[in-house]
Amino acid sequence: xxGVTQTPKHLITATGQRVTLRCSPRSGDLSVYWYQxxxxxxxxxxxxxxxxxxxxxxxxxxxxxxxxxxxLHSELNLSSLELGDxxxxxxxxxxxxxxxxxxxxxxxxxLTVL
Amino acid sequence: ELKxxxxxxxxxxxxxxxxxxxxxxxxxxxxxxxxxxxxxKSLESLFVLLSNGAVKQEGRLMASLDTKAxxxxxxxxxxxxxxxxxxxxxxxxxxGTALIFGKGTTLSVSS
Numbered sequence: 001x002x003g004v005t006q007t008p009k010h011l012i013t014a015t016g017q018r019v020t021l022r023c024s025p026r027s028g029d030l031s032v033y034w035y036q037x038x039x040x041x042x043x044x045x046x047x048x049x050x051x052x053x054x055x056x057x058x059x060x061x062x063x064x065x066x067x068x069x070x071x072l073h074s075e076l077n078l079s080s081l082e083l084g085d086x087x088x089x090x091x092x093x094x095x096x097x098x099x100x101x102x103x104x105x106x107x108x109x110x111l112t113v114l
Numbered sequence: 115e116l117k118x119x120x121x122x123x124x125x126x127x128x129x130x131x132x133x134x135x136x137x138x139x140x141x142x143x144x145x146x147x148x149x150x151x152x153x154x155k156s157l158e159s160l161f162v163l164l165s166n167g168a169v170k171q172e173g174r175l176m177a178s179l180d181t182k183a184x185x186x187x188x189x190x191x192x193x194x195x196x197x198x199x200x201x202x203x204x205x206x207x208x209x210g211t212a213l214i215f216g217k218g219t220t221l222s223v224s225s
Binding site for chain 1 (some may be wrong): 155157209
């Protein structure tokens with residue numbers, strides 16, 4: 001158990017809908033990262049937050065957005081869902097030291113868009 | 115564009131045999147990470163390599179880093195079935211704000 005929690009574990013929804021994925025980082029970690037894992041794209045970095053502020057963006061679609069709250073939990077919002085958004089979404093957290101960036105991953109949310 | 119390439123992508127091994135997974139990357143980063151993922155599960159951190167020549171070992175797995183060659187290896191000694199999983203290497207992006215992962219090596223160990 002990495003100490004990172006994610007809810008829900010599974011989500012099944014229809015095209016055009018909107019969903020919210022939730023993540024709580026390890027105690028003491030200020031950085032939260034979101035990744036998408038799919039068979040064709042592999043593990044893709046979406047976005048990072050550090051202590052409530054957006055720090056970096058990766059291959060995140062405009063239909064997707066995220067935020068980190070004062071208690072450091074984070075939410076990833078996916079809207080106007082398409083079939084191709086079906087994937088495993090991971091949240092990770094880290095201390096974000098200048099010396100290394102070991103990230104600890106949550107169990108993931110499996111999103112299925114029908 | 116930063117690239118991380120692993121090979122092989124699929125590896126079928128017999129129990130008791132040795133093998134090496136290779137990870138090449140295009141950045142000048144001196145930090146490299148290895149993760150393990152079981153099917154449908156999360157990623158588990160295995161090794162963090164922080165400098166040129168770093169070597170770390172845990173059980174039957176040993177990881178090393180050559181920053182000059184931009185190469186890391188994950189060596190498997192006397193494979194057992196429990197090692198069957200997908201192994202990913204990753205490096206920091208240029209800004210140090212995310213990890214860039216290879217495509218993963220799926221290892222299957224059979225008797």
